[in-house]
Amino acid sequence: MALTAKKRRFADAVLAGKANKDAAIEAGYSAATASAAGSRLVKDKDVALYLAAQRIQQESKPEPVAKAAAGRAPPPDFDLDAMTSFTDPKAFLIAAMNDGRTEPKLRVDAAKALMPFVHAKIGETGKKDAKGVAAEKAANKFAALATPKLVVNNRK
Template sequence: MALTGKKQRFADAVLAGFSNKDAAIAAGYSAKTASAAGSRLVKDPDVKAWLSRGAGPAEKMPGASAVDVSPEPQAHGGALKRSKAGQVPIEETDMLQLLKDVALGRTLATTTQVRAAIAAVQYTHPKKGEGGKKDEKAEAAKVAGRGRFGAPPAPPRLVAGGKT
């Protein structure tokens, strides 16, 4: 499996000298689960390969700078604060394809860009069928009523001689 954007940001933060927990926070994982996520990610085969290669930020995926890897310590000593991610330039594409690429880790996008794509995709890709459940069931019944198990055709009408 390929190295996703979050995993890559985690690995880059570890290479930059952060601890596993701080690197997980910098990559976008929740501060509550960052320790467990950092421990899990260090054992991930893709992240291990990336770390063993020592790949630096120059070898990142295209547009991989969605998160700044410089968290600031808080005054009260709590979790590190990440700076807001800047807009990631994305070439013009179909919104559904963009969402697929983000989900598969091929493209990095900010949360705002993903939400905008989700809102826009409903206008370009309507749901399958405009009818409701009842219309679908009625159509399915018509299709099932044809063929071998359907109602037999009406018998031919007999016409009596001379009468109308």
């Protein structure tokens, strides 16, 4: 499901520092169910990805001189242009997962979202594939032995 305008307003309120319940109320959710809605929305993968992207963008903005002098510099391999110009969602998830400055929970969520792209489930192969693998396994078990090496002894 895509990031709706309501979810975006919720995420922007969370980024502004509001609690989940208050952010849900501000986004337009009912005050009676705002606590549950806020808890559910924070776990939503679209909202989590949006929050991660916004936090990465906020952290990569130029820092005031006082903070920069405190010794908090971005990693040497960090490229701001690469982080803000993703066209491939998979590449963005990989970058979010590998970014040490992102919250650990968001990094884990990005890794979970990437799992189907990297590792196929065991049950996702079809019947024909399973039969082919079984036949190949059986063929290797009963394969013909290699011909013996013929050595000629020419001693007289």
